[in-house]
Amino acid sequence: MTGGERRSTLAVESVTMRFGGLRALHEVDLQLHAGEILGLIGPNGSGKTTLVNVITGILAPTEGRVIVNGTVISGRPPHRVARAGVARTFQSVRLFTTLSVRENIELAAVSAGLGRRAARSSADDLMERFGIRHLAEAASGSLAYGQERIVEIARALATGCSFLLLDEPAAGLNDQESEALLERLKGIPDEFDCGMLIIDHDMDLIMRLCHRLHVLNQGQTIASGTADQIRRNPVVIEAYLGSQGAAEAAAAPTTDEEV
Amino acid sequence: MNHLHGIVRSNRSMLLFLGLFALIAVATQLSGVPLMQRIVTVMMINLILVLGLQVFMGNSGFLSFVHIGFMGIGAYTSALLAMPVRAKSAALPTLYPFLADIQLPFLPAVLLAALVAALVAAIFGYPLMRLSESAAAIASFAMLVIIHVVLSQWSAVTNGPRTLFGVLRYTDLMTAAMWALVIIAVAYLFKRSTLGLKLRASRDNIHAAYSLGINVVVVRWIAFVISAAICGLAGALWAHFITSFAPGAFYLAQTFVVLTMLIVGGPRTVSGAVVGVLAVTAVHEGLRHVENTLNTSGSLPFQVVGLTEVLLAAALIVMLAVRPGGLIQSGEAGSPKARTVPPQQSAHVAAEEAS
Numbered sequence: 001m002t003g004g005e006r007r008s009t010l011a012v013e014s015v016t017m018r019f020g021g022l023r024a025l026h027e028v029d030l031q032l033h034a035g036e037i038l039g040l041i042g043p044n045g046s047g048k049t050t051l052v053n054v055i056t057g058i059l060a061p062t063e064g065r066v067i068v069n070g071t072v073i074s075g076r077p078p079h080r081v082a083r084a085g086v087a088r089t090f091q092s093v094r095l096f097t098t099l100s101v102r103e104n105i106e107l108a109a110v111s112a113g114l115g116r117r118a119a120r121s122s123a124d125d126l127m128e129r130f131g132i133r134h135l136a137e138a139a140s141g142s143l144a145y146g147q148e149r150i151v152e153i154a155r156a157l158a159t160g161c162s163f164l165l166l167d168e169p170a171a172g173l174n175d176q177e178s179e180a181l182l183e184r185l186k187g188i189p190d191e192f193d194c195g196m197l198i199i200d201h202d203m204d205l206i207m208r209l210c211h212r213l214h215v216l217n218q219g220q221t222i223a224s225g226t227a228d229q230i231r232r233n234p235v236v237i238e239a240y241l242g243s244q245g246a247a248e249a250a251a252a253p254t255t256d257e258e259v
Numbered sequence: 260m261n262h263l264h265g266i267v268r269s270n271r272s273m274l275l276f277l278g279l280f281a282l283i284a285v286a287t288q289l290s291g292v293p294l295m296q297r298i299v300t301v302m303m304i305n306l307i308l309v310l311g312l313q314v315f316m317g318n319s320g321f322l323s324f325v326h327i328g329f330m331g332i333g334a335y336t337s338a339l340l341a342m343p344v345r346a347k348s349a350a351l352p353t354l355y356p357f358l359a360d361i362q363l364p365f366l367p368a369v370l371l372a373a374l375v376a377a378l379v380a381a382i383f384g385y386p387l388m389r390l391s392e393s394a395a396a397i398a399s400f401a402m403l404v405i406i407h408v409v410l411s412q413w414s415a416v417t418n419g420p421r422t423l424f425g426v427l428r429y430t431d432l433m434t435a436a437m438w439a440l441v442i443i444a445v446a447y448l449f450k451r452s453t454l455g456l457k458l459r460a461s462r463d464n465i466h467a468a469y470s471l472g473i474n475v476v477v478v479r480w481i482a483f484v485i486s487a488a489i490c491g492l493a494g495a496l497w498a499h500f501i502t503s504f505a506p507g508a509f510y511l512a513q514t515f516v517v518l519t520m521l522i523v524g525g526p527r528t529v530s531g532a533v534v535g536v537l538a539v540t541a542v543h544e545g546l547r548h549v550e551n552t553l554n555t556s557g558s559l560p561f562q563v564v565g566l567t568e569v570l571l572a573a574a575l576i577v578m579l580a581v582r583p584g585g586l587i588q589s590g591e592a593g594s595p596k597a598r599t600v601p602p603q604q605s606a607h608v609a610a611e612e613a614s
């Protein structure tokens with residue numbers, strides 16, 4: 001990544017999010033650039049999902065703002081944030097269960113402005129890319145969990161997004177499935193010319209996948225830097241990685257969120 | 260030839276029901292039995308109403324009680340536009356001059372009726388589309404009440420709660436059947452259209468729909484307006500079949516019949532809506548016949564009144580308890596089934612992908 005070129009950037013600027021008395025995010029700053037993979041980690045309840053919800057317009061931040069390529073998008077409704085090039089997946093998978101897998105992905109492309117025919121072939125390409133072509137006609141409500149996760153990622157990419165936010169895509173997958181997922185995720189930023197933010201508790205996956213990491217604890221940024229820097233950071237070890245190691249964090253049950 | 264084959268294949272369900280209803284219409288016409296012709300004509304009009312409702316309810320997942328109000332708006336609009344000037348001045352002496360002095364032919368009157376119903380839906384429906392499912396259902400009921408009150412109190416235009424006489428009879432069995440066939444096709448095409456797909460997606464998962472850039476409120480609103488136009492059209496056809504009616508015709512009793520048809524049949528599918536109309540009409544007419552026979556035979560020491568309604572209501576409750584999705588819940592009748600992935604195969608595929 002050379003510094004000279006102008007890359008598209010998503011910037012979170014001192015965002016604070018309060019739910020009544022609870023402060024879920026406190027003055028968080030974060031930047032995501034096209035072409036990079038940024039890992040967002042932290043204990044359960046540290047505000048990771050809330051941050052994604054603020055970026056995608058499901059929540060309006062109490063303070064601060066979110067900026068995409070110089071345009072403020074915080075305060076916009078979610079569908080307009082999506083049209084600004086921000087796509088996401090959800091911590092609890094959200095497919096259109098009565099539509100087929102192809103229709104799920106095709107619809108995303110249509111919503112991004114493609115014609116029906118072009119959307120269909122784009123959906124076919126994406127299904128090929130993610131190895132789910134054989135599921136095209138299947139009702140998406142009938143898939144195995146791991147397949148649902150993949151379909152949801154393919155659907156988000158079909159919007160032609162500049163920024164892709166993945167909320168715990170490896171949660172609930174077995175080791176083999178996680179490994180396969182890692183292979184499929186690696187090339188996304190280059191191939192689709194987008195920036196990718198990924199939340200997960202699987203430290204092995206995160207460390208191997210991400211160029212940079214950002215660590216939240218109780219709504220505050222406690223560290224950010226390369227995988228190596230984070231692994232050795234005493235504050236992060238204390239708050240998240242802990243003495244028992246990351247394996248436990250990966251195994252910890254994740255609270256099911258509202259959105 | 261291949262091309263034609265493809266069209267037939269992907270529209271099997273639609274073609275099936277188009278054929279069936281064309282057949283019913285022709286057979287009834289040839290039978291020459293006036294009672295049958297009457298029943299089937301009303302059934303065709305009910306079919307249009309139910310399909311109008313299905314376009315909105317089935318695809319959006321929202322419940323609506325207001326659509327019979329749009330039927331009423333369509334009925335009065337078309338009646339007023341197509342009535343002969345002299346009959347109008349007799350029935351409605353205080354009617355506004357710009358309405359009193361015109362008489363349109365059948366087709367423009369019917370189309371304008373649909374348009375007026377659509378306009379009312381567009382203006383007053385928008386706020387409803389922003390509400391949650393349950394709030395929108397209640398609000399739609401409130402809207403039905405408002406339309407009913409306006410129709411029964413706007414004496415200059417509707418003759419108040421009294422019956423309006425003198426509407427010309429234009430609708431016959433074949434007219435009703437032809438429109439029913441058109442609307443069957445419209446309902447199938449809408450469901451498959453981009454708009455229909457977006458609406459069904461928002462029904463399945465609203466947050467996911469938003470996250471793809473779909474403006475759910477607007478999509479819902481457009482569907483609401485289209486479905487109101489269809490119900491307005493049905494009202495116009497009905498007005499020119501019955502020829503005299505009062506605002507009470509567009510209220511709870513009719514709402515109940517139409518909702519029962521849709522819910523029993525299965526609101527999510529067009530074929531469900533169609534089958535619901537057939538089933539409820541058959542049961543309804545059958546029960547009415549039984550009721551009449553019982554009452555005239557004198558075999559019971561009392562008169563049975565309302566048996567038909569009570570049994571239909573009971574059938575609706577049983578249906579909701581036993582098969583809440585209706586007779587045809589997901590796949591359209593007659594079309595190739597969507598594949599479901601058996602769990603073993605999924606596990607196998609996952610393992611294959613990992614290796």
Ligand SMILES: Nc1ncnc2c1ncn2[C@@H]1O[C@H](COP(=O)(O)OP(=O)(O)O)[C@@H](O)[C@H]1O
Pocket residue numbers: 019022024042043044045046047048049050051257258
């Ligand atoms: N919509 C909401 N209303 C109230 N509290 C919320 C809401 N969403 C999240 N929270 C709270 O905010 C905190 C952060 O939650 P979340 O962002 O889901 O954490 P993470 O994704 O890091 O596990 C938690 O204490 C959670 O209970």
Ligand SMILES: [Mg+2]
Pocket residue numbers: 048049050091257
């Ligand atoms: Mg979370």
